[in-house]
Amino acid sequence: MKIATWNVNSVKARKDRLLAWLATHEPEIVCLQELKTTDEAFPRQEVEASGYEAIVFGQKTYNGVAILTRMGSSEVKYGMNDEHEDDEARIVSARIANIRILSVYVPNGKATDSDKFIYKLQWLRRLQAYLQREVTPEEPVCLCGDLNIAPDERDVARPEEWKDSVLCVPPVREAFAELIGWGLVDVFRQHHAEGGKYSWWDYRMLGFPKNNGLRIDHVLATRALAEACSHVAIDRNERKGKKPSDHAPVVATFDWNG
DNA sequence: ATGGTTGCTTAGCAA
Numbered sequence: 505m506k507i508a509t510w511n512v513n514s515v516k517a518r519k520d521r522l523l524a525w526l527a528t529h530e531p532e533i534v535c536l537q538e539l540k541t542t543d544e545a546f547p548r549q550e551v552e553a554s555g556y557e558a559i560v561f562g563q564k565t566y567n568g569v570a571i572l573t574r575m576g577s578s579e580v581k582y583g584m585n586d587e588h589e590d591d592e593a594r595i596v597s598a599r600i601a602n603i604r605i606l607s608v609y610v611p612n613g614k615a616t617d618s619d620k621f622i623y624k625l626q627w628l629r630r631l632q633a634y635l636q637r638e639v640t641p642e643e644p645v646c647l648c649g650d651l652n653i654a655p656d657e658r659d660v661a662r663p664e665e666w667k668d669s670v671l672c673v674p675p676v677r678e679a680f681a682e683l684i685g686w687g688l689v690d691v692f693r694q695h696h697a698e699g700g701k702y703s704w705w706d707y708r709m710l711g712f713p714k715n716n717g718l719r720i721d722h723v724l725a726t727r728a729l730a731e732a733c734s735h736v737a738i739d740r741n742e743r744k745g746k747k748p749s750d751h752a753p754v755v756a757t758f759d760w761n762g
Numbered sequence: 763a764t765g766g767t768t769g770c771t772t773a774g775c776a777a
Contacts (some may be wrong), residue, residue: 513777514769538777540770565770566777612777620776652777706777707767750768750777 505601505758506531509648509721510742511609511704511751514540515568518749519547525742526554531755532574533600535607535648539568539593546570563593569607569649573600575762581638584630594627595634601762603729604639608649613670621670624652628679632686641687644760647724650704650751653680655690658699659719671718689730691723691756696736703738704751711750712743723756732758 508531512518515536526534534556539546543562551558556572561582571577579599584590594609608631613624639645653676657663666672684690692701702717711717725733739753 517769538769566775614776708777710766713766747768 505533505760506755507533507535507605507646507648507723507758508753508755509535509537509607509650509723510753511537511650511721511749513538513749513751515546515570516541517747519550521742521747521749523550523554525739525753526551526556526572529739529755530574533605533646534572535605536570536572537568537607537609537650539563539570540565541568559596559598561593561596563591567593567609569593569596569609571596571598571600571605571607573598573605575601584634586630586633586637588626588630595631597638601760603644603646603760603762606645606647606649608647608651610650610652612652613676616668616670616673624670625675625679628676632679632682635683635686641726642728643726644729645688645726646729647683647688648722648754650721651680652720653677653722654718654720655680655693655722656699659702661700661702661715661717665716666718671720683724687726688724689727691725691730691733692719692736692738692754694730694733694736701738702752703754705743707750721751721754723754725756729758729760732760734759
């Protein structure tokens with residue numbers, strides 16, 4: 505069983521690529537981020553015609569997350585549902601194959617001296633609280649998404665250039681470590697200790713041609729599920745060619761019967 | 763070749 509995550513950077517701009525990718529790879533579960541569209545404008549019919557149910561938490565212009573699945577889903581939850589006022593669509597969750605699946609788009613944070621960075625750190629604390637409230641490390645949980653965090657130097661092509669960025673600074677890496685500490689395993693790292701593999705390259709400054717990348721898109725699984733993970737790959741080819749997203753999909757394969 | 767983004771929305775913001 506394959507579980508994928510992909511920040512598509514506008515599902516409308518990426519529709520043809522998304523449908524072709526689904527047809528080629530046929531993952532059972534796909535978590536999408538940065539839909540940049542409302543529920544109404546999501547290409548639901550075409551996705552369903554490809555064999556997928558679409559669980560969509562959209563937003564006009566910015567953000568928006570979804571879960572696509574070829575299996576049955578239940579217990580769908582939209583948003584964080586905590587005490588904070590928040591109109592940003594950044595998390596959606598469902599039970600699929602007896603796994604609690606979360607599709608997450610962590611705020612980028614813009615710059616470390618900005619209000620958006622405060623919001624990023626607060627949002628990561630809220631995510632930690634969400635896990636503690638909604639699930640346990642003893643059950644099968646798979647948190648997928650654009651976390652906008654490169655966990656360590658192995659995940660950054662040019663560590664010196666990026667060390668002060670919102671993707672790398674200590675507070676965000678500590679937040680990532682807290683997710684791991686709660687009971688999640690970075691299944692990509694589990695199979696690729698060597699590093700040097702990236703999931704995002706800036707459109708600007710020839711980021712991809714120069715391979716100036718970072719690994720900021722993640723599949724995190726609780727222990728029992730992580731033990732069933734046989735391999736993980738970043739589909740770097742999807743970043744090539746005409747009109748790619750700036751993110752590549754990450755695909756994790758599990759020996760899992762649900 | 764001596765620079766070099768994309769998407770949404772419509773000039774500016776976000777990433």
